[in-house]
Amino acid sequence: xxxxxxxxxxxxxxxxxxxxxxxxxxxxxxxxxxxxxxxxxxxxxxxxxxxxxxxxxxxxxxxxxxxxxxxxxxxxxxxxxxxxxxxxxxxxxxxxxxxxxxxxxxxxxxxxxxxxxxxxxxxxxxxxxxxxxxxxxxxxxxxxxxxxxxxxxxxxxxxxxxxxxxxxxxxxxxxxxxxxxxxxxxxxxxxxxxxxxxxxxxxxxxxxxxxxxxxxxxxxxxxxxxxxxxxxxxxxxxxxxxxxxxxxxxxxxxxxxxxxxxxxxxxxxxxxxxxxxxxxxxxxxxxxxxxxxxxxx
Numbered sequence: 001x002x003x004x005x006x007x008x009x010x011x012x013x014x015x016x017x018x019x020x021x022x023x024x025x026x027x028x029x030x031x032x033x034x035x036x037x038x039x040x041x042x043x044x045x046x047x048x049x050x051x052x053x054x055x056x057x058x059x060x061x062x063x064x065x066x067x068x069x070x071x072x073x074x075x076x077x078x079x080x081x082x083x084x085x086x087x088x089x090x091x092x093x094x095x096x097x098x099x100x101x102x103x104x105x106x107x108x109x110x111x112x113x114x115x116x117x118x119x120x121x122x123x124x125x126x127x128x129x130x131x132x133x134x135x136x137x138x139x140x141x142x143x144x145x146x147x148x149x150x151x152x153x154x155x156x157x158x159x160x161x162x163x164x165x166x167x168x169x170x171x172x173x174x175x176x177x178x179x180x181x182x183x184x185x186x187x188x189x190x191x192x193x194x195x196x197x198x199x200x201x202x203x204x205x206x207x208x209x210x211x212x213x214x215x216x217x218x219x220x221x222x223x224x225x226x227x228x229x230x231x232x233x234x235x236x237x238x239x240x241x242x243x244x245x246x247x248x249x250x251x252x253x254x255x256x257x258x259x260x261x262x263x264x265x266x267x268x269x270x271x272x273x274x275x276x277x278x279x280x281x282x283x284x285x286x287x288x289x290x291x292x293x294x295x296x297x
Contacts (some may be wrong), residue, residue, distance in 0.1 A: 001161030
């Protein structure tokens, strides 16, 4: 095995962590892969023998790449991101999940949290993700954002307050989540409006992202409130029969696929036996790019 192969093997040992960092930074699976690939290319142009902590070096490189991508994204965006945006979901079969080990997976982070991260400034997001989620020292993060460690600490603190204030509480028990989602689907299939209302928190929020082509005045706002969300659910009850349970970003969710063609992926936030948030990705282009596994019938 030559030195290039040995370096590739060492890189592969860190790929999962790097992908997790990039995904949390970008909320896009494709862009996360691009960031990881860029880290590999930069490693190939570096004297790897002089790197004492390869994992730490790669993490900071991916962080720097993601920061540049976020800044470029912000510069290209002519209008603020509307509040129907839903990040790329990670979908896995529900039946194959061990709940005790699922929480240990590096890329298991809820869509609700990713939605909040989208509201942060790029440097805030970097400081929060690297420090609070991956324990990267502030001295290392400061070099990426070109600020002092004290100023970087303030970035993370400001981001932490916004995340804690905006991220809804969630029940971590998959069994209880499944009971609520099963009941929601049953009520949707049966057209039971009152049952839907009973399963929804009074302040529930529904985000439905059908893609940039249909975003506009009528589609730029999230739907809030139990009655309004129940009305939306009732409108799409005809698709409920095609819904299949799945694990979406570590929580019980649904993939709707009439005739085997993905129509939407829905993530739920469940707390105290009621749904507090629904996050639906229905953008055909982005759905086509997801690696959706076979799901329960």
